[in-house]
Amino acid sequence: MRNLTPCLLSLSLLLVACENQSPSDSAPVEKKVTGDDVKKEVGEAIDTAKDFTAQKKDEYAKQINKKLADLNVKIEEMQAKGAKLKDDAKAKWDEKMKDLEAKRAELNEKLEQVKDSSADAWAGLKKDIESAWDNLKKSFDDAEEQISESV
Template sequence: MATREQYIDKLEKQLREWNQQIDTLQEKAQGESEEIKTKISDRLEELKARRSELNEKLDRIKDSGEETFEKIKEDAEVLWKDVKEGFSEVRSILKG
């Protein structure tokens, strides 16, 4: 089980990676049809919102104690999963 500090490091690293992936996917979408661009744009906006929520959870984790950390971590894990699935969906649209 990851400690609070390990979890913070892991989440910060993942958020940085997702920022880069969003930029890359936006660039790839430029060469696609308008329909695909719209689908991808809408989905990326959702991902950005989820990423922002996750960033807020990260800030709360940083300010929390161990007991509160576990509760916030559970919420963050749900968001994490949603974001990962969203990226998979965007990649499949691009491959489509």
């Protein structure tokens, strides 16, 4: 995002500076470009970039929320199986579930931060969300493997 604004500014200046000239019988009319014209074009480009970023951020959040909802269903099914465990297997299972719940809470916290994040903060937050998702998925896979071995 840090590079996007200068790129958009350069592109806007280039577009404003370049004029598509077509051959005509009359003398060419030169259009003067003012500082206000450039400010307007740059402002529009920045607004477009912000809108695009917001749209992508919302799409990504919806995608992760959908994956989380699907995983939550699997977790509930797995918890039903884990409730039947006894003794040492139950104690290990409870530890796995605590870890899983902590990872799920961490991901939910990151998803909440998306709602209030700026375009600049979005790039870093996306990496955090991906990391939190990977951690949750690994924890789930570990718990699923344990329940398969124990039941």
